[in-house]
Structure formats: structure tokens, C-alpha cells
Amino acid sequence: MNVEDRVYLLERLEQLRKSKVLVYFSYSTLDDSILVPLYRQLKEIGPTPKIDLILHSYGGTVDTPYKVVMLIREFCQEFSIIVPYVAKSAASMMVLGADEVVMGPLSELGPIDPLVKHPVYKDILVPVQAVWHCFDYLQRSITTSSDPEIASFMATPMLNKLDPWLIGDYEKTIKASRQYAEILMTNYMFKNSPERVETVVRALTEGYYSHGYPIGHREAKELGLNVLSAQGELLDVIWNLYQIYAELFKEK
Structure with missing residues (x-):
């Protein structure tokens, strides 16, 4: 697919979701290098009622997810994350700062296990x-x-x-990941059920032995996350966008 196809799908996604869509698609470590380009894009969009972030990441440093969430929330009232395939570790922490996460059959979150x-x-x-x-x-x-x-x-x-x-420093990183997860869930993803925060934090930071454990949309719902299971045209648009970005990275 060419650039026109990508632009069409992004615009169609915005229509379906009634939002402004941002994309973070990377196989590199999620770190603070994302912040300045993200700020430029947010300034270009300006304040808007709803922002969706298409997120594909295998994780990164402990502090960055919190910074990304708080920056995006400076520009919108409602914030959702769309996970076509993978949002692991530190990227999963970012999901905890959203109001909603949109997932499909192949979407995976994971344990919160930052890199050091x-x-x-x-x-x-x-x-x-x-x-x-x-x-x-x-x-x-x-x-x-x-x-x-x-x-x-x-x-x-x-x-x-x-x-x-x-x-x-490792011990501080573990404690920081718990602290960030608690703050994000209490204020956003679990704002209507704060009594579940402690249990879910423990599950995500201590309950899984594999760094790559796949938390699919059903298990994410069981944990209590506000999950929208994408279907129909919405799922098709999200998956086609994922394939386009995956192909772009293969060409580099």
C-alpha cells in the first residue's frame, strides 16, 4: 500500500473513533527520545476532545510511559490506546494511563518489567x-x-x-514501576474502581514469570482493564494500518 492508502486508513480510523490519531510504532527501546517529536505533533493538532494512540512497542525505560501519558493528556479530555499487536512491558504501563484500550484477536499486553x-x-x-x-x-x-x-x-x-x-538502582526501578502503575491506574484506567488497583499492580509486576507473557484482550478484561474488543470495519482498519507500518520498517 502507498502513502495515500495509509492516509486514507488513518482518516477513516479518526472517523470511526471520532478522535485524532497518533502513531508510535517502533522496534527500538521506548525512551525519552519520543517526547520532543510527540510534543511537536500534539502542538500541531492542538487541544482536542479525544486522542487515540496506535501503539506498537516491546517496552523500554521506567519513566517514559508516565511522561508520555501526562503529555498527551495536556491536549485532550479523553485518551485511548489502540494495540494492533504488541504493547509490552513499559508500553503496557502506558496503557494503564489511558481511559480505554482497543484490542483485537492478536493484541498483546504484558507484565510491567522495565529495561535496565x-x-x-x-x-x-x-x-x-x-x-x-x-x-x-x-x-x-x-x-x-x-x-x-x-x-x-x-x-x-x-x-x-x-x-x-x-x-x-534496580531496586528503585522495581519500586518506581509499581508507583507509576498505581498512579496511572488510580487516576485513569481504574478511576471508577480504585479498590482493584493494588491487586492488579501486584499481578502485573509480580504475577508473571515470563517477560513476554501475552495478556490478550480477554485476560486484560478479566484483570479489570477497560477493553474495547475491535470488530468489523474498525478491526480491519486497525490491522491494515499495522501491516502498512510493519512493511515500512522492513524496507528500512
């Missing part, structure tokens, strides 16, 4: 829970081993490579 620097290889980003489970494994290996001295001897070289300040 690898404790040894600084250029590599890893899910913070993976690091923390490593610490937990080492601790259990030492305390439950039939010969704790041997287990400690094996674990000590790895532990010696870890910067204690970095470990503290």
Missing part, C-alpha cells in the same frame, strides 16, 4: 525482573545447598562483578 542496564555488559538492556530473579536464585543456591561453602565459592565471582549502587 546489564550488570556486567553495560551496552545491553535486560528486564529488571530477570536481574532480580538471578539474585534470588543465587541466594537460594547458597542457603539450600548441601554444601553452602561450595555454593558460595561458585557464586562469589559473579557477585563481585555487581556494583552495589547498580543493585540499588
Whole structure:
């Protein structure tokens, strides 16, 4: 499909949703580099009753989702996120700051598990829970081993490579992800049922062992999220837009 097809589908989506539509489609880490381009687009649109964000992201840093949500909400009264396929980890946290999430049969949210620097290889980003489970494994290996001295001897070289300040930063990241999730849900996604916030925060930050666990539209509803299951023309338009953007990234 060409540019005209993409523009037509975006305009049709705006008609169907009675909104202004923004798109964030990326395979790169979600971080603060999104903020200035997003602000430019929002200024161009100006204040508007409703904004929909088409979101495709595998996640990123812990602070960015909150900043994105609060920036968009400066320009609208109602904010929804459309997930054609994947909005994982930090991108799932962004969903918690919407009034509604639009999902289809292939749409996936995921556990809230932000990325942090690898404790040894600084250029590599890893899910913070993976690091923390490593610490937990080492601790259990030492305390439950039939010969704790041997287990400690094996674990000590790895532990010696870890910067204690970095470990503290991991702990802060976990606490920050919980704090942001609580604030966003209380003020937006769960504003009508605040009593469920604590349970859902615990589920999203501690309840799933796989970083890539797929939370589909049915499970998202069971958690209590305000999910619109896209059907008919709405689903077709959303999916066609996803395919166009996916093809654009293949060409780069």
C-alpha cells in the first residue's frame, strides 16, 4: 500500500473513533527520545476532545510511559490506546494511563518489567525482573545447598562483578514501576474502581514469570482493564494500518 492508502486508513480510523490519531510504532527501546517529536505533533493538532494512540512497542525505560501519558493528556479530555499487536512491558504501563484500550484477536499486553542496564555488559538492556530473579536464585543456591561453602565459592565471582549502587538502582526501578502503575491506574484506567488497583499492580509486576507473557484482550478484561474488543470495519482498519507500518520498517 502507498502513502495515500495509509492516509486514507488513518482518516477513516479518526472517523470511526471520532478522535485524532497518533502513531508510535517502533522496534527500538521506548525512551525519552519520543517526547520532543510527540510534543511537536500534539502542538500541531492542538487541544482536542479525544486522542487515540496506535501503539506498537516491546517496552523500554521506567519513566517514559508516565511522561508520555501526562503529555498527551495536556491536549485532550479523553485518551485511548489502540494495540494492533504488541504493547509490552513499559508500553503496557502506558496503557494503564489511558481511559480505554482497543484490542483485537492478536493484541498483546504484558507484565510491567522495565529495561535496565546489564550488570556486567553495560551496552545491553535486560528486564529488571530477570536481574532480580538471578539474585534470588543465587541466594537460594547458597542457603539450600548441601554444601553452602561450595555454593558460595561458585557464586562469589559473579557477585563481585555487581556494583552495589547498580543493585540499588534496580531496586528503585522495581519500586518506581509499581508507583507509576498505581498512579496511572488510580487516576485513569481504574478511576471508577480504585479498590482493584493494588491487586492488579501486584499481578502485573509480580504475577508473571515470563517477560513476554501475552495478556490478550480477554485476560486484560478479566484483570479489570477497560477493553474495547475491535470488530468489523474498525478491526480491519486497525490491522491494515499495522501491516502498512510493519512493511515500512522492513524496507528500512
